[in-house]
Amino acid sequence: MRTEVRIAGFGGQGVIMAGVIIGKAASLFDNKNAVQTQSYGPEARGGASRTEVVIDDDEIDYPKVTSPDILVAMSHEALIKYMGDLKDEGVLIIDPDMIVEEEIVDFVNEHKIKLYRAPATKTATEDVGLRIVANIVMIGAIVKVTEVVSVDAAKQAILDSVPKGTEDKNIQAFEAGYALL
């Protein structure tokens, strides 16, 4: 089954890295197929940054996301910009501290969106003590809610991607995110 995931936020939150880790987890450690793409250039510098991952048990032909099954938003601007084509009854995970929720209430209701709130930034800052791991916290939340990749695969992909010496903090961040929902 083909699953399309989009993660959006602002530059510096590590959303691209989050997409790469999920793609890597599916592709290398869950033995599925995955394609990761991302926004580039002026688009990426304007504030809203975006990565997309397509995951499938079968081979993936068309590599881009057409209408995501899962949208993860770590900033309000990115959410507004990229939520339009989220599938009806799709999953929306937001970092509630970064989002003005009343602006999306109508959209969520109209399209029967399953909304989850994962305070990744707050958890990273307060529980892990490292604001920059908010993206890894968010991966924990995504895995918990969607099971798009397995916990083991996600952890292996994190270990394979983060700088040496930061492994423990990142696994801690993942687990904190997993426990959020």
Added chain:
Amino acid sequence: MVEERFVQGNEACALGAIAANCRFFAGYPITPSTEIAEQMSILLPKYGGSFVQMEDEIASAGAIIGASWSGMKAMTATSGPGISLMQENIGYGFITETPIVIINVQRGSPSTGQPTMSAQADMMQVRWGSHGDYEPIALAPSSVQEFFDFTIKAFNLAEEYRVPVTVLADEVVGHMREKLIIPDDIEIVTRKRPEKVDGQYLPFDAPCDGTTPMPAFGDGFNIHVTGLTHDERGYPDTNDPDTHTKLVERLCNKVLMHRKDICSVKKENCDDADIVIVSCGSPYRSVGAAMKKAREEGIKVGSLKIDTPWPFPEEEIAEIAKTASDIIVPEMNLGQIVHEVERAAHGEANVHLIGKIGGILHKPDEIYDKIKEING
């Protein structure tokens, strides 16, 4: 040991170059190919290789030709605007029969166009971009794995035929990440080197469809290499019509007469197909879903993917045109390869272009809609 990685196409390309024994890279930063230069600057020192960031693309093309004559496998990577600048020295590469590999990660054009968006804008520039008659070899990958494989193949073909070879990638393939499998038994072609110095070696005395072994500078052969029309010794002979004809015909023949060995296509469901989608590079990614959807509805659709746009697989297209009634060509431009398809089809099938510009890959439904339209 077989190794699996989850990497960008551009990174896979650099890994392919290293696997093919490329130990020299010269380049100039340009989106969307820059990651190749960045990767090469990381990797080459670890393999005892050399990386030089040149002052422009003209110099980059010159430097890899110089490096090739020093005995190195050499590569550069660029995009449309850079390819435009390189044309003069690429032409020099053809007439001097210098093996080099040029990676072109295509982007929206003309001119500076859309640096971060995709296109197949340079399909014809690679064919005809430098002045004069020559026969290029080009490979068009549609996945991260193919970007790796085709880069190695590009080096092999460059060495086999002593010719510049271009990998015609595009932004989609360059920037997406997928699984890359690096096999442990990679076949590479090494350069044929002439036997010891005996004063008899003629560096350009080849059969009408071939090449001679190529020494490195410093090997003691004292060879003269020039972009002027030259005789079999390499000496300029610019006013004799026969010398020029013999040289340029041989440069073309060594590719054309080995078209069968060089050309590669991938055919799916073509045997019974009424409609065949002929694609090349990234648009192939949208073909499978469209074909599947149409087949489920009983429409007999096949696919022919061109791995090597140059030399163009004329015979394979002609064969398809004999059995299919319609050919669909999705391209990320307003019609380049479609003209070659039409030419090769000899009017035996209707050829339909789905030309798409703007920087976005065709969606499978755009191809499916065309199938429905043709099917009536």
Added chain:
Amino acid sequence: MIIIDSKLCKGCDICIATCPKNVYSKSDKVNTKNVYLPFPEHEEGCTKCGLCELSCPDQAIYVEKEVE
């Protein structure tokens, strides 16, 4: 002994201008390219400095050095 290769000489006369001892003069002999060749008219003044050999743009001059 000074030898001028008449096949290579293009008659530019730089040897005449270069020689510090004014050894060379123009001759009335022409080669196959209709070039008036120089000749070492005052060879007795030659110090074998080799400047003519070095300056000759056509590698057409040979100055015999001392044989050991």
Added chain:
Amino acid sequence: MVEKESPYKKYLREERLPHIFCPGCGNGTVMSTFFKGLEGTDIDFENVAMVSGIGCSSRIPGYAKCDSLHTTHGRALSFATGLKVGNPDLDVVVFTGDGDAASIGGNHLIHAARRNINLTVICINNNIYGMTGGQISPTSPKGSFGTTAPYGSRDMPFNLAELVSAAGASYVARWTTTHPLQLSKAIQKGLENDGFSFIEVVSQCPTYFGRKNKMKTPLQMFEWIKENSINKRRAEKMDEAELEGKIIVGEFANNPHAELTDNIKKLAEENSDKPLAIKSAFEELD
């Protein structure tokens, strides 16, 4: 057995002689001075590779009995960069002209100097485009005539030796064809310098520059160059008006410093236990 031919002929491809240079052209003199300069060094001629671009002077490598790469207009230095980095053991010499090096190839020139890559560049500056028939070049003196400056050039010429010194070359000298001994010595020093060496040779083009500028014979041009040359040390004591129209000769830079291929080699040594890869095209994979 005493040889009965010019001592410089043995370096040339005899079957290609006489060369195509016009009577009195300075290119042939520069060739001989190069060989004399080379004889003063420990360099084996067998190890020399010549690279050139397009123009009269760029035909020189085609006559030398060594590996030679006659490339595209202005680009010789980029090819030479690849050749030298590809195999730092080669002694790479570039022959170029004023149009080739300073006009179409100007950017490559300053960048090669900036990198201080170990090449020896001999730039034969005859102040004109000879091969295409006498158009003015970036070094044509103000007021000189060419087929594209029928009323006299009004452009400011480049001072090549100064330009290349400023760009970072470690050895720069300017001499003329009327100073063959000093020129040979400068070429020798350039060859021995472990870095970018630039030797500008002011030379005569009697056919085009001479004819367009009232110096009809090679000798007239030769004498004009000789009379107007002033040694750098003397020139330093002269004012601008006195230097008008003069050719300042001498050494402009002699400042050895870090060199490109050495830097690349060191980088590889720091990052790899393998020796610097050269001639990878002939090698099987391990």
